[in-house]
Amino acid sequence: MKAIVKPTQRLEGTINALSSKNYTTRYLLIGALADGTSTVRYPAHSEDSDAMRRCIRDLGAVLEEDEEQMTIRGFGRHPRDVKELDVGNAGAVLRFLMSVASFCPEVTFINRYPDSLGKRPHDDLIDSLRQMGVEVEHRDGKLPITIRGGKPRGGKITVSGNVSSQFLSSLLFVAPLLEEDSEITVLHDLKSKVIVGQTLEVIAQAGITIEASEDLMHYRIPGRQQYKPQNYVVxxxxxxxxxxxxxAGVTNSDVRVLRLAEQSRQGERAVVDVLRAMGVDLTHDNDVVHVKGTQSLKAGEFDGDHFTDGVLAMVAAAVFAEGTSRFYNVENLRYKECDRITDFLAELRKAGAEVEERQSEIIVHGRPQGVPGGVEINAHYDHRVIMALTIVGLRSDKGLIINDAHHVAKSYPQYFDHLLSLGAQIELLQEEEH
Structure with missing residues (x-):
């Protein structure tokens, strides 16, 4: 699908925030790891959460769902013996389930997206699983990956946090179910600590005990625990x-987004503060963020590690700010669906933005007068890149044509519908199947 994004003067209206992908995938997983039936209210529908639904079903969970909620009858520590799992293009789902698969005799995770997830490395988690007595067959740490488990062991386990926090989260989900007590030490640095906080929060809600050091680099986990069936709200x-x-911040706007909890543990909650620092007129009360955009923004310096999945959208806003903005501590963006620094900035330059990259920084020389646009650009199969390029297109002189825009469904299938409902000028063209 191509998205033809046209210059749009005004956005106005109210939408419900979609449900959190991160919390949905985690609640689905702990529902599956429980013995008994859990309910999840307002689960997200996206390619990632649907991949988790599909895989836990394959592993033996029984799922029933209506408009508002899902019930999950879990398999505990006894998943079904399956030969293959298809996680689609969902990196977090793959990584979480690699540890769960260690309870199975032999499972192969297939490679359906060789140009995206198929290029991402998982060596750090493979090393940890081997320490637990699990045999792993792989191609340079990449898919397809075969796990031969059955009896994973606890004990002393190390995991690198340099590339992704998902490797650690994966181990934290499974360690409480092992026969032995475990001690997990994170090596090097730990990316996206906030997201590890979400993992710990969800695990605790299921009645599991994990003792974490204050810096989240060390964990003591008693074995032989059980996830309790619970009711969760996403x-x-x-x-x-x-x-x-x-x-909304880069256009003239009056937009309300509902269901955004002020006390949320999602690190991306910081985008509200980032936009405020850029001079956007917004309020955040009673779980509603209300933006009155005036197109007048100012540059700033921001530590992107706190809001990893919101960085690209904030970079898009900074394209139109007065002055030079710097987003630092963002190297882990290079290891996502695409290299979200080099690949994204290449597309921004085509649109007429002035941007520079360092290994772990994005520098934006703002153009308050706007950017020319008028070009066709590539999304690199990446949902966050598509969303961010759309923002730039709305404020460009001649609009943008974004190729492969259907990949936005990975996390936010209703993204274009929501923008259209607010008055955005966007035309969606289904391309012919070849």
């Missing part, structure tokens, strides 16, 4: 909403 999603809020 909160609104900040990473997806970041793009809507940024679009």
């Amino acid at each position: 909160q609104g999603d900040y990473p997806g909403s970041a793009a809507i809020l940024a679009a």
Whole structure:
């Protein structure tokens, strides 16, 4: 699908934030790891959460769902013996389930997206699983990956946090179910600590005990625990909403986004503060973020590690700010669906933005007068890139044509519908199947 994004003067209206992808995938997983039946209210529907639904079903969970909620009858520590799992293009789902698969005799995770997830490395988690007595067959740390488990062991386990926090989260989900007590030490640095906080929050809600050091680099986990079946409510999603809020921030707007909890543990909650620092007129009360955009923004310096999945949307807003903005501590963006620094900035330059990259920084020389646009650009199969490029297109002189825009469905299938409902000028062209 191509998205033809036209210059749009005004956005106005109210939308519900979509449900959090991160919380949905985690609640689905702990529902599956429980013995008994859990309910999840307002689960997200996106390619990632649907991949988790599909895989836990394959592993033996029984799922029933209506408009508002899902029930999950879990398999505990006894998943079904399956030969293959298809996680689609969902990196977090793959990584979480690699540890769960260690309870199975032999499972192969297939490679359906060789140009995206198929290029991402998982060596750090493979090393940890081997320490637990699990045999792993792989191609340079990449898919397809075969796990031969059955009896994973606890004990002393190390995991690198340099590339992704998902490797650590994966181990934290499974370690409480092992026969032995475990001690997990994170090596090097730990990316996206906030997201590890979400993992710990969800695990605790299921009645599991994990003792974490204050810096989240060390964990003591008693074995032989059981996830308790519970009722969970999924909160609104900040990473997806970041793009809507940024679009409102760069246009003349009066936009309300509902269901965004003020006390959320989602790191991307920080995008509200980032937009405020850029001079956007917004309020955040009673779980509603209300933006009155005036197109007048100012540059700033921001530590992107706190809001990893909101960085690209904020960079898009900074394209139109007065002055030079710097987003630092963002190297882990290079290891996502695409290299979100080099690839994204290449497309921004085509649109006429003035941007520079360092290994772990994005520098934006703002153009308050706008950018020319008028070009066709590539999304690199990446949902966050699509959302961010759309923001730039709305404020460009001649608009933008974004190729492969259907990949936005990975996390936010209703993204274009929501923008259209607010008055955005966007035309969606289904391309012919070849």
